[in-house]
Amino acid sequence: MSYEIDELPLLDDEEIELDRAALVLSALDHDGIDLDPYNGLLDEIADRLEEVATGLDTLEQRGAALKQVLGDEYGFIGDSMAYGAPVNADLIRVLERRQGLPVSLSILYVSAARRMGWGAWALNMPGHVLVRLGSKRFLVLDPFHGGKAMSRNELEALVRTFVGPEAEVLPEYLAPVPNRAVLVRLLTNQASRATQVGDSDRALTIHERMAQIAPEFPDVWWALAQQQAQLGDTEAARASLSAMLEVTRDEERREAAIALMDRLAAG
Numbered sequence: 001m002s003y004e005i006d007e008l009p010l011l012d013d014e015e016i017e018l019d020r021a022a023l024v025l026s027a028l029d030h031d032g033i034d035l036d037p038y039n040g041l042l043d044e045i046a047d048r049l050e051e052v053a054t055g056l057d058t059l060e061q062r063g064a065a066l067k068q069v070l071g072d073e074y075g076f077i078g079d080s081m082a083y084g085a086p087v088n089a090d091l092i093r094v095l096e097r098r099q100g101l102p103v104s105l106s107i108l109y110v111s112a113a114r115r116m117g118w119g120a121w122a123l124n125m126p127g128h129v130l131v132r133l134g135s136k137r138f139l140v141l142d143p144f145h146g147g148k149a150m151s152r153n154e155l156e157a158l159v160r161t162f163v164g165p166e167a168e169v170l171p172e173y174l175a176p177v178p179n180r181a182v183l184v185r186l187l188t189n190q191a192s193r194a195t196q197v198g199d200s201d202r203a204l205t206i207h208e209r210m211a212q213i214a215p216e217f218p219d220v221w222w223a224l225a226q227q228q229a230q231l232g233d234t235e236a237a238r239a240s241l242s243a244m245l246e247v248t249r250d251e252e253r254r255e256a257a258i259a260l261m262d263r264l265a266a267g
Helices: 005-010 018-027 036-053 059-073 091-097 102-115 152-162 179-196 200-213 218-230 234-247 251-266
Strands: 120-125 128-133 139-142
Touching: 005 018, 005 200, 018 036, 018 091, 018 102, 018 179, 018 200, 036 059, 036 091, 036 102, 059 102, 059 128, 059 139, 091 102, 102 120, 102 128, 102 179, 120 152, 120 179, 179 200, 200 218, 218 234, 218 251, 234 251
Parallel strands: none
Antiparallel strands: 120 128, 128 139
């Protein structure tokens, strides 16, 4: 399946094929690019995984198959040398370079597993996106480190690195992340990189994309409104805040949106 950008907000979350959708978002930064070779590579990976993994029943066997195909054979690995480079959140470049961020690599693992009919989801662990394979009983893989299976002790060490020395692996860290939220996480990385280098126009463009594909996410509208306000586009910021009010009943969020609208109106 391939998408047009306008289709993404119309799809139910479970209908989204993460890697195909991420390719469509990536193509927005590569004018006129032909996505067929990249979709072909995704098909090739799926075919190879089917060769390796057909008939494998245990989570450990399936995790090992994913590691073998994506990590060992195709060489996908985290870019630890230039972690914050924009190419690592650009799926076209990730497929070309075989390097990426945890979220972009997780998209590849989750999508390949799902084409085998396996339950697979991204996990929003503190500081690091991982992959959950399996439902009631599950295995956690780290695509950034070549698909390594994570032990409970390793998960705890990861959480404590980012949260604090007494932190525990909370249930929400191991809860599946919806597809659309994964795409927003990917775009958030792009927006953050743009902000860090002072490219406010680029950051605005990425925030607009987030609002386009996830219009039901209040935080997306909030971030877009703040970006628009910083650039002096008061009318657009107020429109984004109005959209936010349409999709949230959370009182704190609503109060923040209304307060910002009042400040913008006051000039």
